Amino acid sequence: xxxxxxxxxxxxxxxxxxxxxxxxxxxxxxxxxxxxxxxxxxxxxxxxxxxxxxxxxxxxxxxxxxxxxxxxxxxxxxxxxxxxxxxxxxxxxxxxxxxxxxxxxxxxxxxxxxx
Amino acid sequence: xxxxxxxxxxxxxxxxxxxxxxxxxxxxxxxxxxxxxxxxxxxxxxxxxxxxxxxxxxxxxxxxxxxxxxxxxxxxxxxxxxxxxxxxxxxxxxxxxxxxxxxxxxxxxxxxxxxxxxxxxxxxxxxxxxxxxxxxxxxxxxxxxxxxxxxxxxxxxxxxxxxxxxxxxxxxxxxxxxxxxxxxxxxxxxxxxxxxxxxxxxxxxxxxxxxxxxxxxxxxxxxxxxxxxxxxxxxxxxxxxxxxxxxxxxxxxxxxxxxxxxxxxxxxxxxxxxxxxxxxxxxxxxxxxxxxxxxxxxxxxxxxxxxxxxxxxxxxxxxxxxxxxxxxxxxxxxxxxxxxxxxxxxxxxxxxxxxxxxxxxxxxxxxxxxxxxxxxxxxxxxxxxxxxxxxxxxxxxxxxxxxxxxxxxxxxxxxxxxxxxxxxxxxxxxxxxxxxxxxxxxxxxxxxxxxxxxxxxxxxxxxxxxxxxxxxxxxxxxxxxxxxxxx
Numbered sequence: 001x002x003x004x005x006x007x008x009x010x011x012x013x014x015x016x017x018x019x020x021x022x023x024x025x026x027x028x029x030x031x032x033x034x035x036x037x038x039x040x041x042x043x044x045x046x047x048x049x050x051x052x053x054x055x056x057x058x059x060x061x062x063x064x065x066x067x068x069x070x071x072x073x074x075x076x077x078x079x080x081x082x083x084x085x086x087x088x089x090x091x092x093x094x095x096x097x098x099x100x101x102x103x104x105x106x107x108x109x110x111x112x113x114x115x
Numbered sequence: 116x117x118x119x120x121x122x123x124x125x126x127x128x129x130x131x132x133x134x135x136x137x138x139x140x141x142x143x144x145x146x147x148x149x150x151x152x153x154x155x156x157x158x159x160x161x162x163x164x165x166x167x168x169x170x171x172x173x174x175x176x177x178x179x180x181x182x183x184x185x186x187x188x189x190x191x192x193x194x195x196x197x198x199x200x201x202x203x204x205x206x207x208x209x210x211x212x213x214x215x216x217x218x219x220x221x222x223x224x225x226x227x228x229x230x231x232x233x234x235x236x237x238x239x240x241x242x243x244x245x246x247x248x249x250x251x252x253x254x255x256x257x258x259x260x261x262x263x264x265x266x267x268x269x270x271x272x273x274x275x276x277x278x279x280x281x282x283x284x285x286x287x288x289x290x291x292x293x294x295x296x297x298x299x300x301x302x303x304x305x306x307x308x309x310x311x312x313x314x315x316x317x318x319x320x321x322x323x324x325x326x327x328x329x330x331x332x333x334x335x336x337x338x339x340x341x342x343x344x345x346x347x348x349x350x351x352x353x354x355x356x357x358x359x360x361x362x363x364x365x366x367x368x369x370x371x372x373x374x375x376x377x378x379x380x381x382x383x384x385x386x387x388x389x390x391x392x393x394x395x396x397x398x399x400x401x402x403x404x405x406x407x408x409x410x411x412x413x414x415x416x417x418x419x420x421x422x423x424x425x426x427x428x429x430x431x432x433x434x435x436x437x438x439x440x441x442x443x444x445x446x447x448x449x450x451x452x453x454x455x456x457x458x459x460x461x462x463x464x465x466x467x468x469x470x471x472x473x474x475x476x477x478x479x480x481x482x483x484x485x486x487x488x489x490x491x492x493x494x495x496x497x498x499x500x501x502x503x504x505x506x507x508x509x510x511x512x513x514x515x516x517x518x519x520x521x522x523x524x525x526x527x528x529x530x531x532x533x534x535x536x537x538x539x540x541x542x543x544x545x546x547x548x549x550x551x552x553x554x555x556x557x558x559x560x561x562x563x564x565x566x567x568x569x570x571x572x573x574x575x576x577x578x579x580x581x582x583x584x585x586x587x588x589x590x591x592x593x594x595x596x597x598x599x600x601x602x
């Protein structure tokens with residue numbers, strides 16, 4: 001029997017995150033937020049610091065470790081397919097910023113034709 | 116007046132004997148909420164008229180001999196992220212201004228079905244994102260022990276309301292320590308049950324795989340009474356545990372003999388922990404040992420990765436959950452937008468506070484193309500390692516004891532400029548959420564005049580064990596001190 005060779009655990013360490021103002025603006029667009037230039041600069045510094053702390057996970061060997069998405073190991077619970085009374089539409093719409101009949105009204109989705 | 120800070124059972128006995136009315140109890144709570152409550156900015160909404168009417172109905176039930184439980188007529192408070200039909204729920208956010216809920220959260224409904232009277236909702240960090248109740252559209256909450264300090268967070272309003280003697284118990288929610296840490300800072304008991312023990316239906320979601328409703332109270336037995344009332348399976352929450360709600364109150368017999376308490380070596384380090392906190396926690400453990408408990412060192416080797424794991428997972432889930440606040444169906448909508456995309460952007464930018472935006476952006480980043488595996492999936496794998504740590508530790512002990520927080524209540528404004536430093540203060544509490552375990556914080560003395568919390572963690576579904584040990588400690592140590600000047 002030969003002793004197991006001293007092998008470093010396999011690691012996939014991501015390069016340290018460098019967050020630029022442009023990165024913040026790109027993420028903000030995905031998140032449907034707008035940020036001012038000053039906010040973007042500040043957030044870039046803050047997010048970079050937080051991600052730098054998170055980099056330490058990259059050094060852990062997690063080869064073959066299953067991810068935990070949820071602490072409760074429950075099978076998807078099923079119930080009888082019996083309809084239950086829904087939320088009354090009038091009450092569901094009571095908080096609408098703008099409504100028309102039983103519909104929520106939003107600003108235009110498609111850009112108007114030029115001209 | 117005797118009994119203002121009394122145990123719920125003592126108050127219930129006075130109600131039963133006719134020495135007091137629920138109406139007087141609730142009126143007293145409302146009065147204190149307007150006085151002491153205002154001083155610590157504990158409440159964001161009081162429902163005085165409705166609460167007094169419900170108290171009178173409780174008195175009428177009692178006169179007919181139809182009291183529903185020991186909680187019938189007892190004033191309580193709920194956190195501003197739990198809905199109650201016909202009442203505003205705001206999550207301390209501008210984006211929910213004006214929202215009036217069309218339904219009631221299961222936990223709140225169960226509390227009311229037991230007869231408890233909700234007097235109002237309490238201040239919190241916006242969408243429960245914070246450790247100090249400073250990130251609130253209603254302004255920071257204050258600690259009843261020292262108004263220059265935070266009550267902790269995010270359930271800081273609930274902790275302050277209980278500590279200040281306004282209500283004997285309040286509901287909170289705990290995603291990474293948001294019940295236990297404010298309980299520690301304010302010198303009250305706070306229990307976060309096993310994930311799924313209490314229905315999340317009607318709790319505004321922050322991080323769905325971590326969020327759990329629990330109780331803040333002045334004693335373990337009061338916490339047991341309230342938790343017993345709100346726990347149990349709920350078909351409307353598919354993650355709620357199918358097991359029936361446990362009987363908790365009757366198992367508080369003060370006996371800890373033979374109980375094996377694990378002390379994780381990674382948590383009992385001098386570095387980064389206030390020496391006063393560590394001293395009180397060690398003394399508390401010694402007290403339990405003298406009463407017959409045994410201690411042994413255990414190891415939770417991945418502890419140092421917990422904060423990073425937590426903040427990657429929690430923000431990823433938050434970025435997804437908070438997508439629903441878009442100005443379409445409820446809450447605030449920015450005026451004058453030319454198209455839908457601009458309406459979304461402006462509504463969310465005007466409606467969310469700085470900390471919520473920071474977390475949404477962080478969560479969006481870790482879920483975005485190219486980063487998912489390195490951050491989010493990696494964090495989920497480390498979450499598995501953290502769970503395995505606890506599985507191994509609980510093979511050698513019944514409970515784990517740790518400090519709840521590495522420090523006592525810090526000053527308002529001391530952490531807000533440095534988000535990472537604020538996050539690191541959750542080091543002892545986040546692991547229980549990642550592993551889904553029940554955890555409890557109980558007062559174990561003062562350090563430089565401020566309360567220190569002892570955290571107890573147990574295997575899943577073992578809330579009764581946590582409460583039994585906490586109750587035993589209270590019997591050994593006597594009633595914890597109360598804030599200077601509190602009733």
